Amino acid sequence: MAEDLSIIQGNKAEQYTSLLPQIKALITGEPDQVANLANIAAALKEQFGWLWVGFYLVKGGELVLGPFQGPVACTRIRKGRGVCGTSWAQAATLVVPDVEKFPGHIACSSLSRSEIVVPLVKNGEVFGVLDVDSAELNEFDEVDRKFLEEIVSWIE
Template sequence: MAEDLQIVKGNKAEQYTSLLPQIKGLLEGETDLVANMANVAAALKEQFGWLWVGFYLVKEDELVLGPFQGPVACTRIRKNRGVCGSSWAQARTLIVPDVEAFPGHIACSSLSKSEIVVPIIRNGEVTAILDVDSEHLAHFDVTDQQYLEEIVALIV
């Protein structure tokens, strides 16, 4: 298990490339889902300094707030509601350059300007989602999608 996170400067791909083996080290041998989500959220927040990084877990047909880093958040989100609920319903990553332009956006924080939501799919079902918010417009792109999808695939 890694004890210290090495923060790397550089372009986005270089940062993810450095972070990915460190996340693998954090998760290695740990089977507790909450512990793994907590460490992934912390590692991503430390590396990128995003406004909010966290997980929602599918429980009783709702998304329920899980481990996160950042300001307080919405506790429960229904399917098809906002970016998170839409990603869950569609079982695909959503990149939203301007959350104000997203129909039905749920404003948990007025500071959030753009968002990426990545579903965690196990046995063909979405079991959780990774939600990342930025205070900058159009902050996320296909590079984020590629690496964040790779990262969530590591979570047990």
């Protein structure tokens, strides 16, 4: 089945408001987690044009690279390490305006300037993270936090 997104311009909240029902439609009824994560990453990357959008999943005590869109990435991240590992350890969304100022930042890409990481939680346990990187400083804010947290709440 061919799927097309309706990409809109406008402020960030308007873009998310248009995109969320489209993402919901893409994943509703699809039981395969990898397929859903891949479509979510693609939809976000296509709408916003960020440098990197993807998922890391907890496997064997590490975050392991999952579906993503963007340049090649770090394959494994330990708990508490970098923005992704810290989000996992704290079970909290982290908004980082300047990755160079984040203690222990892992530079998977030298082009990354700011980042948001949202944990995927089920039954009180973090089972992965959504990681989004931008080539611009201060790209992410509370609008991103709100909408990205809503999106990840749909992931099982």
